[in-house]
Amino acid sequence: MENISLSALQHYAFCPRQCALIHNEQAWAENFLTAQGRALHERVDSGEPETRKGVRFERSVHVAAEKLGLSGILDMVEHDIQTGRLKPVEYKRGKPKPEPFDEIQLCAQAMCLEEMTGQSVSEGALWYMQTRHRVPVAFSDGLRVQTLDVIRKVRELLDSGITPPPEYGKRCKACSLVEICQPQLLERDRSKGYVAGLFGYSILFWGN
Template identity: 65%
Template sequence: MQDTRLIPLSALQHYAFCPRQCALIHNEQVWSENFLTAQGQQLHQRVDHGLPESRKGIRYERGVEVSAPSLGLTGKLDLVEVDIATGVCFPVEYKRGKPKQDHIDLIQLCAQALCLEEMLGLNVSHGAIWYWQTRHRHQVEISETLREETLSIIEATRNLLNSGKTPKAKYEKKCDACSLYELCNPKLTFRDKSRSYVQAIYQERSFEETEK
């Protein structure tokens, strides 16, 4: 790989949520905390700071730093469970909310599995996401389909960050939960676009009338 800039794992999640949000955070270094992100940060800090321990043949490693130059990724994993007998690794990601319809959380977990595979040279077939709101742990298969989807998000994120361009805002329902809402102001940008569209129509009309 020629590009040596390692992409933080969090950028994939931001890209999958909104490419504009990803560019604002990772290229323009814009960040704003809201209630949801603050809660998420607290949860990750609590998990990451736990000490490693072993129970019933499993070693629990917390706050595991990973770097995968071939994939071009770097980041920190909340928890990796290692089967002491076989060395098989099982990444566990902690999330504040509950399971969602989209694949954003799955993509993040799969990217973690891919990093572990590159670093350790072994197969990671499963992982899990633990949701704080439902207090439930969901096992996830790192399937071929999920791997392909994740690789294409990695590629798209890399292209976006290398382009240095920030996509224009477009208001959607998800914007209401976005921590950058105030800074991005998607409704205003949207209105501005409508206004210039209307102005363009008026200009066209008045040009046609002077031509008559």
């Protein structure tokens, strides 16, 4: 079983069609928001490991969890030298969202660390560039169940090879793939119904 990229989980939570376009069709386009996010991650990932106040900060940490079927690169993992506890930290361009897109991705990172190290990871953090604020995230049973459900759904989507139809909404304005996806155009496309109706009429006509 091929591992799913951790980034696919957030793409799916944001929009299943976006997830399929990126990870099945290999489609990608960049806009101001994604370019800003990429620059942020490059800045974070390029930093050297360091230790401050008993905490080791490891950047660009590669993980692969075979049981979960996930792999990817974590922005940062904080390692408490005294207790040995690990804490994943994910850096985001924007601000906290009402939906748990970011929390699901972070929880999946924690579950990868758990599988690889054999120790429990109880919490992590999300740092948002727009607010310059760090948000703690507790990996509750409910969040873990939600994360496992998203992993299952992403696996089913990618294995199917099917790209879901568009569902135009507010999130489309922030999506860099909006020109490739064409959600408004495809939602309004009635050509299939027109052709079906046309051929249905023709069959009835010829039958008489």
